[in-house]
Amino acid sequence: MFLKSTILILKQQNNFHQKLIRTITTTIKIPERRQDFAKLTKDDIFIFQNLLGENNVKTNEIDDFNFDFMHWYKGNSSCVLLPENTQQISSILSHCYQKKLALVPQSGNTGLVGGSIPMHDEIILSMKKFTKNFELDSTSGILECDSGFVLEEVDNRIAKKGYMVPVDLGAKGSCLIGGVVATNAGGIRLIRYGSMHANVTGLEVALPNEQGQILRLGSPLRKDNADLHLHKLFIGSEGQLGVITKVFMQVVPRPLSVHSALIGVNSFEKCQQILKIGKQMLNEIISSFEFIDGESMKMVKENAGLDCPLSILSNFFLLIETSGSNEEHDSSKMDKFLTKILESGLAEDGVLAKNASEADQLWKIRESCPLAIRKDGYVFKHDFSLPLKYFYELPEAVRKQLNGKAKRIISFGHIGDGNVHINVSIPEYDQKIYDL
Amino acid sequence: MFLKSTILILKQQNNFHQKLIRTITTTIKIPERRQDFAKLTKDDIFIFQNLLGENNVKTNEIDDFNFDFMHWYKGNSSCVLLPENTQQISSILSHCYQKKLALVPQSGNTGLVGGSIPMHDEIILSMKKFTKNFELDSTSGILECDSGFVLEEVDNRIAKKGYMVPVDLGAKGSCLIGGVVATNAGGIRLIRYGSMHANVTGLEVALPNEQGQILRLGSPLRKDNADLHLHKLFIGSEGQLGVITKVFMQVVPRPLSVHSALIGVNSFEKCQQILKIGKQMLNEIISSFEFIDGESMKMVKENAGLDCPLSILSNFFLLIETSGSNEEHDSSKMDKFLTKILESGLAEDGVLAKNASEADQLWKIRESCPLAIRKDGYVFKHDFSLPLKYFYELPEAVRKQLNGKAKRIISFGHIGDGNVHINVSIPEYDQKIYDL
Numbered sequence: 001m002f003l004k005s006t007i008l009i010l011k012q013q014n015n016f017h018q019k020l021i022r023t024i025t026t027t028i029k030i031p032e033r034r035q036d037f038a039k040l041t042k043d044d045i046f047i048f049q050n051l052l053g054e055n056n057v058k059t060n061e062i063d064d065f066n067f068d069f070m071h072w073y074k075g076n077s078s079c080v081l082l083p084e085n086t087q088q089i090s091s092i093l094s095h096c097y098q099k100k101l102a103l104v105p106q107s108g109n110t111g112l113v114g115g116s117i118p119m120h121d122e123i124i125l126s127m128k129k130f131t132k133n134f135e136l137d138s139t140s141g142i143l144e145c146d147s148g149f150v151l152e153e154v155d156n157r158i159a160k161k162g163y164m165v166p167v168d169l170g171a172k173g174s175c176l177i178g179g180v181v182a183t184n185a186g187g188i189r190l191i192r193y194g195s196m197h198a199n200v201t202g203l204e205v206a207l208p209n210e211q212g213q214i215l216r217l218g219s220p221l222r223k224d225n226a227d228l229h230l231h232k233l234f235i236g237s238e239g240q241l242g243v244i245t246k247v248f249m250q251v252v253p254r255p256l257s258v259h260s261a262l263i264g265v266n267s268f269e270k271c272q273q274i275l276k277i278g279k280q281m282l283n284e285i286i287s288s289f290e291f292i293d294g295e296s297m298k299m300v301k302e303n304a305g306l307d308c309p310l311s312i313l314s315n316f317f318l319l320i321e322t323s324g325s326n327e328e329h330d331s332s333k334m335d336k337f338l339t340k341i342l343e344s345g346l347a348e349d350g351v352l353a354k355n356a357s358e359a360d361q362l363w364k365i366r367e368s369c370p371l372a373i374r375k376d377g378y379v380f381k382h383d384f385s386l387p388l389k390y391f392y393e394l395p396e397a398v399r400k401q402l403n404g405k406a407k408r409i410i411s412f413g414h415i416g417d418g419n420v421h422i423n424v425s426i427p428e429y430d431q432k433i434y435d436l
Numbered sequence: 437m438f439l440k441s442t443i444l445i446l447k448q449q450n451n452f453h454q455k456l457i458r459t460i461t462t463t464i465k466i467p468e469r470r471q472d473f474a475k476l477t478k479d480d481i482f483i484f485q486n487l488l489g490e491n492n493v494k495t496n497e498i499d500d501f502n503f504d505f506m507h508w509y510k511g512n513s514s515c516v517l518l519p520e521n522t523q524q525i526s527s528i529l530s531h532c533y534q535k536k537l538a539l540v541p542q543s544g545n546t547g548l549v550g551g552s553i554p555m556h557d558e559i560i561l562s563m564k565k566f567t568k569n570f571e572l573d574s575t576s577g578i579l580e581c582d583s584g585f586v587l588e589e590v591d592n593r594i595a596k597k598g599y600m601v602p603v604d605l606g607a608k609g610s611c612l613i614g615g616v617v618a619t620n621a622g623g624i625r626l627i628r629y630g631s632m633h634a635n636v637t638g639l640e641v642a643l644p645n646e647q648g649q650i651l652r653l654g655s656p657l658r659k660d661n662a663d664l665h666l667h668k669l670f671i672g673s674e675g676q677l678g679v680i681t682k683v684f685m686q687v688v689p690r691p692l693s694v695h696s697a698l699i700g701v702n703s704f705e706k707c708q709q710i711l712k713i714g715k716q717m718l719n720e721i722i723s724s725f726e727f728i729d730g731e732s733m734k735m736v737k738e739n740a741g742l743d744c745p746l747s748i749l750s751n752f753f754l755l756i757e758t759s760g761s762n763e764e765h766d767s768s769k770m771d772k773f774l775t776k777i778l779e780s781g782l783a784e785d786g787v788l789a790k791n792a793s794e795a796d797q798l799w800k801i802r803e804s805c806p807l808a809i810r811k812d813g814y815v816f817k818h819d820f821s822l823p824l825k826y827f828y829e830l831p832e833a834v835r836k837q838l839n840g841k842a843k844r845i846i847s848f849g850h851i852g853d854g855n856v857h858i859n860v861s862i863p864e865y866d867q868k869i870y871d872l
Binding site: 140183195222225275323389419 | 573574576577578619620626627630633656658659660664665666669671673676677689691708711715716717718719720759760761768769821823824825850854
């Protein structure tokens, strides 16, 4: 039933981490360490120290790099390298290639599937100090920057010039722009601005080969059809092909007017119809179209004390955001849209945030879903993209399959993109449930 | 001075084609025919006839396939194959691989650089009959279709369901959707909807190997991060890697309100400032931001009899289009924008089309630029993407370099994307000018 390769097991209590990690490592089969990879020696460390300076080669107090941020996965690296420029990365990759040393690139280390954590004793190449070059062409809206900048910092810097990073994620305060590209992270605004493929125009990358070759692929131009578009291969490649050192991307004008509304709907069929009407009536100003099922709403009330602001507890909820350049126009479009879906009976109830604080409250409900469910005990988490017509069939199939054995099955996600998160909670980890 | 690989030489009079073709083949160095490629035999033809039916294997009257649509390039193929399904393409590629037969895939054959024309005697694989499967998911806005559909037909079919193809080209009446993807064609709406990378979510492709392997890469989902994003490699690959057989792409809601305005500006610096203000004030409704220099405007008057609707002949013109969902809102935004740039003195003059017919007249000026200049005699054509700050330095450098030797040097293009077309006309083809 469950996709074993992407499964995650959560536990609320922090002191259970060691037990949890054992559970994960027995549950998810980690390949044996390849014996043809060399062991790190003092000579290697010495070479790295010469290359990066002693401060940028860490061999002590490196738990923050060996653990993921949720403390579910643990690596056994003994060395973290913190390069500050591309030439250093090139030299590191070249040395590792020649000495057969395994290495894992690590960006903001905010992933939920352990992708940035060593499986064994790999060297960690952290991009956190890789933050020298930053340039925005404020006429074309093309940003060129090193891959180590924190997403939120990138956004704050360009905000001064009226621009916004098109991608927005819960992890924006700590994820790095290079990692966002490497994982092709989507977030809540994909419906409006597209994925990183729509926005990244070029990359500088360092390859893990004998020379630690540096390639500049694509360019800082919105349109560039010279050669094969090789930089696209690195978007979503998650460190398999090389290290992303520099990002060229378009950023978007910062919206001057933002509106959020929460709508209660009693069938999934109606949710789809509302999405369709929203695309017509809100059209160019839609920036989010999020989905929360009734079970999720009950859960955030019980586990996080968040009240549903609507009077009826519907089977489904839609959280809709618009972003535009004209307050009056956007507000009129949203009003007409809400009137239409309420008067036609497609929506049972709806509320429009009157100010930023009310909007924050609505978004808090959606943003609490992934973490608040951990209070139930163990959580099996899944992240699926599905054609819209099957979007809610899967949660229903999971419910049928588990046949009352789970404490709770909730679904939430990006209905506008067909991306649904299904979370199954049980009081204690149970291999039998997992095997279902 | 000129990029020899992309240079094109035009001539107005059709009866000079043969001479022109000779000029092109002597000017652009075509590689020798590789002798390790086999010659097509009667047996091969027989096999193809069995595979496709006799009607779909053409060996006579194939000039339309051997010539490009402007009749500047000529191939010497003796066989055109017109498959109707993926399995047939796979079998053709497999046979050609095994027999060492060279083959050139040909889509709508609307390119201006001879990319779809055989260099020697290659078999032509035409995609024109590849038009069986067509399906639009009208909720998600994802289109799945065979690669042989004409772009305009795709657009007409989905218009009935309120959608629009995000790409718009002059060649839309004859170019095929597969070729649009294979060349990553941009067109006038790239500023709004992005390139094919922003819109294509997956492809089915057939590889030129022993099995004629069929791969389905990506998916009909807006968000799909499984595996490397290999379909991206085929976007803009121009037939180098394989044959695109099926396209999965998102299409966009058809705008309900469209406005066009032509603005006269006296410096390129001011054009950039207007672009910046346009991005802020028109923001989510900009769909085109085109550039025409004063020399182009004079040329369309002299060569095509099109009058500039503005009273002053400015040094530069901007043709701006908005597309949105609300007539009243869009019209108000456009009015405010025009008032601002006129009152601030950034624009010298401006005109807003009052109806579709007036808008067509404005667009006719821009669309006539590439062809009307042919009346001058020979034309050297170039297609550059440049950072905006250098966008108009290149035409000026060309002017300086030619130092009065050209009849006319005009520039027009997509200023919103940094893509400029520079055309140099001279009365007769002159190798000395070319060598400059």
